Amino acid sequence: MNGRDFGRRNRMMGMAGCSLLALLGAVPAIAQDSAPASVAADAQALPSAGDAVGEIVVTGSRLRRKDADSVGPISTITAEDIARSGASSAGELLQKLPAAGVSLNSNGTQGTSYGASSINLRYLGGAEGSGNRVLVLVDGHRWVDAVGQRGFRDFVDLNTMPMGMIDGIEVLKDGASAIYGADAIAGVVNIKTVQPFDGIRGSIKAGVTDKGDGAEYSAIVNVGKKWDRGSIILSASYFKSEPILTTARSRTATSLVPVTTPGTSPNGLFVLPGLSNNNYFGTAAGFASSANPIVYNNAGMGGGSLADNSFHTASLPGDYYNTLAQGIYSAGPSERYGFYGRFDHELSDTINLKIEGLWNKRTSDQLFAPVNLDIGGTAGTVRGFAIGAGQAYNPFGTANGVPVANAVGFASTSAWRIRKILTAVGNRDNYQNVQTWRVAAGLDGSFDMLGHEWKWDVYGAYSKNVIHSAAYNQVNYDALYLGLSGACATTAGCVPIDLFGTMTQAQANYIRYNAYESNQTELYNANANLTGTLVDLPAGPLQLAIGYEYRQNRAEDHPDVFANTASAYLGSAYTSTSVQTRTASKGSYDLHEVYGELSIPIFKNQPFAESLDVDLATRYSRYNTVGGKATVKAGVGYRPIHDILLRGTYSQGFRAPSILELYQGARQTNFQGTDPCNGGAAANPNLPGCAGVPAGYNQSGVNNGLLMGTISGNRDLKAETADTFSGGVALTPSFLRGFTLTVDYFSIKVKNAIALQSATQILQLCATQGGVFCDLVTRDAGTGAITDLVQAVQNLNAIKTDGVDISARYDFRTGIGAFSAAVDASWLHSFRTTSPNPAGGADIVDERAGKGDQPRATYPRWKGQASLSWALDDIDATVRARYIGPSTDIVNTVKDARTKSIIYTDAEFGVGIDDNRFRLTLGVNNLFDVQPPASYANAPINYDIYTYDARGRYLYVRAAVKM
Numbered sequence: 001m002n003g004r005d006f007g008r009r010n011r012m013m014g015m016a017g018c019s020l021l022a023l024l025g026a027v028p029a030i031a032q033d034s035a036p037a038s039v040a041a042d043a044q045a046l047p048s049a050g051d052a053v054g055e056i057v058v059t060g061s062r063l064r065r066k067d068a069d070s071v072g073p074i075s076t077i078t079a080e081d082i083a084r085s086g087a088s089s090a091g092e093l094l095q096k097l098p099a100a101g102v103s104l105n106s107n108g109t110q111g112t113s114y115g116a117s118s119i120n121l122r123y124l125g126g127a128e129g130s131g132n133r134v135l136v137l138v139d140g141h142r143w144v145d146a147v148g149q150r151g152f153r154d155f156v157d158l159n160t161m162p163m164g165m166i167d168g169i170e171v172l173k174d175g176a177s178a179i180y181g182a183d184a185i186a187g188v189v190n191i192k193t194v195q196p197f198d199g200i201r202g203s204i205k206a207g208v209t210d211k212g213d214g215a216e217y218s219a220i221v222n223v224g225k226k227w228d229r230g231s232i233i234l235s236a237s238y239f240k241s242e243p244i245l246t247t248a249r250s251r252t253a254t255s256l257v258p259v260t261t262p263g264t265s266p267n268g269l270f271v272l273p274g275l276s277n278n279n280y281f282g283t284a285a286g287f288a289s290s291a292n293p294i295v296y297n298n299a300g301m302g303g304g305s306l307a308d309n310s311f312h313t314a315s316l317p318g319d320y321y322n323t324l325a326q327g328i329y330s331a332g333p334s335e336r337y338g339f340y341g342r343f344d345h346e347l348s349d350t351i352n353l354k355i356e357g358l359w360n361k362r363t364s365d366q367l368f369a370p371v372n373l374d375i376g377g378t379a380g381t382v383r384g385f386a387i388g389a390g391q392a393y394n395p396f397g398t399a400n401g402v403p404v405a406n407a408v409g410f411a412s413t414s415a416w417r418i419r420k421i422l423t424a425v426g427n428r429d430n431y432q433n434v435q436t437w438r439v440a441a442g443l444d445g446s447f448d449m450l451g452h453e454w455k456w457d458v459y460g461a462y463s464k465n466v467i468h469s470a471a472y473n474q475v476n477y478d479a480l481y482l483g484l485s486g487a488c489a490t491t492a493g494c495v496p497i498d499l500f501g502t503m504t505q506a507q508a509n510y511i512r513y514n515a516y517e518s519n520q521t522e523l524y525n526a527n528a529n530l531t532g533t534l535v536d537l538p539a540g541p542l543q544l545a546i547g548y549e550y551r552q553n554r555a556e557d558h559p560d561v562f563a564n565t566a567s568a569y570l571g572s573a574y575t576s577t578s579v580q581t582r583t584a585s586k587g588s589y590d591l592h593e594v595y596g597e598l599s600i601p602i603f604k605n606q607p608f609a610e611s612l613d614v615d616l617a618t619r620y621s622r623y624n625t626v627g628g629k630a631t632v633k634a635g636v637g638y639r640p641i642h643d644i645l646l647r648g649t650y651s652q653g654f655r656a657p658s659i660l661e662l663y664q665g666a667r668q669t670n671f672q673g674t675d676p677c678n679g680g681a682a683a684n685p686n687l688p689g690c691a692g693v694p695a696g697y698n699q700s701g702v703n704n705g706l707l708m709g710t711i712s713g714n715r716d717l718k719a720e721t722a723d724t725f726s727g728g729v730a731l732t733p734s735f736l737r738g739f740t741l742t743v744d745y746f747s748i749k750v751k752n753a754i755a756l757q758s759a760t761q762i763l764q765l766c767a768t769q770g771g772v773f774c775d776l777v778t779r780d781a782g783t784g785a786i787t788d789l790v791q792a793v794q795n796l797n798a799i800k801t802d803g804v805d806i807s808a809r810y811d812f813r814t815g816i817g818a819f820s821a822a823v824d825a826s827w828l829h830s831f832r833t834t835s836p837n838p839a840g841g842a843d844i845v846d847e848r849a850g851k852g853d854q855p856r857a858t859y860p861r862w863k864g865q866a867s868l869s870w871a872l873d874d875i876d877a878t879v880r881a882r883y884i885g886p887s888t889d890i891v892n893t894v895k896d897a898r899t900k901s902i903i904y905t906d907a908e909f910g911v912g913i914d915d916n917r918f919r920l921t922l923g924v925n926n927l928f929d930v931q932p933p934a935s936y937a938n939a940p941i942n943y944d945i946y947t948y949d950a951r952g953r954y955l956y957v958r959a960a961v962k963m
Contacts, residue, residue, distance in 0.1 A: 074171065074172050075099070082168075084910065086908065086954070088239060089239070090191065096882055099122060099173050101124070103119055104116055104155075107241075108330050108366070109368055110938075115159065116159060118131035118158065122186045122187065125186070130153065130154065135182075136158070139193055143161075144156075145553065145658075146160070147520060152557055152659070154658035159334075160465060161360070164221070165338070166194070170190045172187050174649055174726040175722060176633065179619070181621060182621060182654055185720075194235065196231035197222075201221075205958040205959075207955060209955075213242065214244040216239070216241045219238045220235070235339065236339050241335075244330045245328065245330060251932060251950055252941055252943070254322055255324060256892075256934060257940065258894060261700075262319040263321055263701050265295070268418060270418055271415070272288040273410075274410075275287050275396065280403075281305060295313075295319050301395050307396050307402065324940055328367060329366055330951075332366045334363070338360040342354065352445060359437055361433070361434070362435075364432050365432065367429050370421050370426060370473065371428060371475050374419045377417075380417040383573075383574075384573075384574070387484045388485065389404075393496060393499070394500070396408040424504070424505065424507070425508045426473040430471055430472075432469045434466070437463065438464075441459075444456065449532065452533040454530060456528070459527050469517050470514060470517075474578045475513060475577060477570060478569055481569040497510070515579040522555070523554075526550045527547060528547055528549075530545070537600075539601035543599040547595050551590065552589070553589055554588040555586070559581070589662075591623045592621075593621045595620075601613050609639065613636070616633070617634075618630060619631050626656045631652040633651035634649065634650050635650075645732075647730065648728070650724070654721055657714075660713065661714065662714070662717060667711055667712070668708070669711055671855075675707070675763055677689070677767055679698070680696060684767070687767040688770035689765075689774050694783060705940055708787055708789065709786075713792075717754055721752060722748060724747070725748075728743050729743055739809070744805045744806075746804075747802035753833075754794075755799065756794065763777065796836075797843055800834075805825070806825045817871055817872035819868070851887055858887050863885060865883070866881050867881075874911060879907050881906075883901065884901060901933075902932065904930060904949065905930075908921060920959050922955075923957075926952055929953040
């Protein structure tokens with residue numbers, strides 16, 4: 001389907017339903033399920049679908065037809081809906097759909113979006129809502145994959161699309177691989193671009209929370225010009241958001257996980273063998289041992305035998321330190337610039353040309369607490385360091401007045417350990433600069449064949465995403481090694497490092513390391529389509545669509561070379577910096593596809609059937625990576641009487657492994673998750689996988705409670721397949737004009753599903769099963785801390801989900817204005833993952849519906865939204881509510897094992913001036929300042945940032961003009 005098709009659809013819809021669209025423009029309800037064409041017409045006393053003017057094309061089919069009744073359930077978001085929603089991006093708006101699962105839309109520090117935005121329908125996206133099973137199109141065409149801070153991605157980043165180019169969004173909520181190709185397992189999102197117009201359209205918007213943070217600014221200017229045989233559109237967009245700190249909200253200020261042992265702080269946590277029961281320093285037994293680490297008093301360093309007086313044994317509550325209070329973002333800043341242009345020209349009466357181009361730039365960053373250093377000789381996370389007795393800042397050494405005979409050094413063969421928050425080095429800051437280019441051109445036209453007009457189009461596009469990212473304020477371990485060693489005095493430029501007292505800026509500058517990386521994705525795409533009528537049957541035209549598509553996806557990742565180089569001093573087991581490492585990667589795949597779609601009218605205007613239509617489609621896809629696969633789709637629309645439409649579809653899905661899933665290089669990361677072995681083996685006697693974990697092990701005291709691990713691709717992956725069924729009814733009672741009700745059941749089963757288990761799942765299996773289930777978990781034998789948790793994609797046995805979508809709308813006019821009420825809800829009956837048991841025996845089944853006991857993975861059974869709008873002349877008002885149902889939480893000692901339901905309420909008031917040429921809107925989102933429900937599973941941020949909003953009450957003003 002090309003852009004001109006969508007333009008034709010919009011023009012014909014305008015002709016067939018002008019009164020309805022006028023009402024919708026005045027009182028929008030976001031993301032409402034589209035009523036069939038005949039329903040819209042009947043609601044406004046226009047001709048029935050059979051008499052509708054012109055042809056339309058709806059997402060979910062490549063056929064042009066006069067009636068879209070047999071198309072599956074579609075939600076439509078108009079340009080007015082977007083403008084009046086208060087949302088800052090298409091992704092933010094789409095995430096509010098009841099059918100949307102966790103999606104990457106938060107730019108917070110505790111997430112992995114890194115400024116990107118995705119849409120994840122039916123929760124079927126990959127890890128943490130990446131949305132790689134949702135096909136995102138722009139005017140019916142593919143969009144380039146996203147890039148990220150730590151490697152390329154395998155989903156479309158909605159933030160690479162300037163808001164000014166978006167005229168509307170259609171969401172098809174059933175499978176469409178046979179229509180559009182791979183990735184359409186969970187559904188299709190089609191972004192519709194702005195259509196030709198004359199004049200200037202612009203808007204500016206500013207908003208801020210009632211706490212004075214999280215300010216947002218945006219501006220859009222579109223210029224259009226039409227002439228006899230062509231048109232041109234130029235669009236410019238700008239957006240900027242300011243950060244919100246975790247300390248600015250009570251929900252995120254402090255982790256829910258109770259602190260039971262002293263944690264790391266800027267004053268350090270020291271384990272220094274040789275100081276326990278030391279006669280010279282007069283220390284007690286156990287002083288500075290692993291069971292009784294010591295902390296710097298931050299009051300100056302004593303000399304000689306008084307050096308130990310500068311430290312005390314760590315204890316609570318005095319040595320509690322909150323890492324979340326160190327400038328961490330709950331929502332990070334972002335800035336976007338976008339330019340879009342399109343030129344349309346009629347080359348002849350039957351051939352049209354379209355050329356379009358786009359450039360978009362996004363900058364974003366996420367602020368983290370300073371590096372939590374953990375080094376030592378034979379202890380600590382990074383080992384092999386040594387601090388000689390003569391080191392300049394060793395308080396227990398000769399340089400600080402201790403006699404040679406009494407000096408204490410810390411050798412690389414000794415189990416000493418220093419843990420310290422390096423505030424002098426500065427907060428770690430991940431920064432992204434993403435640029436997107438896209439150029440495309442197409443021809444379309446018509447000719448007569450078989451007594452009917454046939455439409456054809458050819459289209460080609462090239463697009464590219466490039467990111468240049470930085471990881472600021474990390475630590476150079478090689479420089480630190482030298483700064484702690486005796487060799488520093490004879491090494492040019494070396495600065496001795498003080499880890500015991502207060503580090504100077506010169507010292508911090510010497511060990512600071514900033515990593516610079518890049519990655520990119522490219523898409524080459526070409527297709528050709530032909531549609532027309534084969535023959536006129538008694539019930540209507542028998543229509544055919546056929547086509548061919550070629551696509552090549554490419555990606556490459558270039559991590560920082562030095563950061564991924566083995567340390568020159570610590571050996572091959574460690575890299576040279578604190579930057580999380582990964583191997584460089586590069587990959588590509590290409591494919592050829594052919595498809596055919598047939599629309600067969602069976603009955604029309606019969607006593608038992610006003611209409612009965614059958615749609616059939618098939619596509620064959622041939623990948624150079626996994627071979628070929630054919631998919632089919634069949635749909636039936638049956639209208640026994642005008643007021644009732646019964647519809648159903650069955651479709652097969654096919655998704656080849658993405659470049660990311662195949663070729664991603666092994667990379668270090670920090671997982672959110674809960675270790676069931678917390679407290680050690682003694683505290684968990686019924687968990688065999690906890691055997692050997694020392695008593696007193698506390699996850700929160702290691703790496704800020706995060707789990708160190710590794711993620712990697714898998715070149716042995718197979719393609720996954722899916723079977724999707726949907727069936728439902730649409731009611732448009734003639735006795736209640738303006739009312740529609742749709743109820744649709746969906747069932748999706750993905751076989752050989754490409755997925756990975758979460759860190760919590762891996763740890764739970766290890767703890768409860770032991771044996772081979774612990775092969776992916778490596779622990780420090782002395783402390784029990786997890787040093788590596790391996791998470792690799794694999795072909796799991798199956799993912800199966802089903803549920804029900806419900807949509808109701810009632811539009812009516814009164815003497816005091818026009819009203820519109822809408823309710824959309826989605827009920828998740830089941831979301832079940834079945835994976836093979838590595839120890840043999842029965843498969844492992846994980847049912848997620850109703851649960852929220854894993855980080856950033858909340859699956860409430862009920863989600864919904866409702867709106868009530870009123871309009872009178874040039875004034876309108878809208879109230880919206882969004883409901884997220886309850887879910888489970890992990891069992892804990894702080895709160896009950898439940899995450900409560902929540903309702904967000906928004907309100908908006910608008911007024912038009914000079915016949916709506918100028919428009920002013922005032923709005924507030926989250927009117928009652930509702931904070932997200934507390935979730936222990938999502939500590940330390942304490943809520944699922946991909947499901948809920950923590951910014952609170954948000955006020956905005958928007959001014960728009962049309963000239």
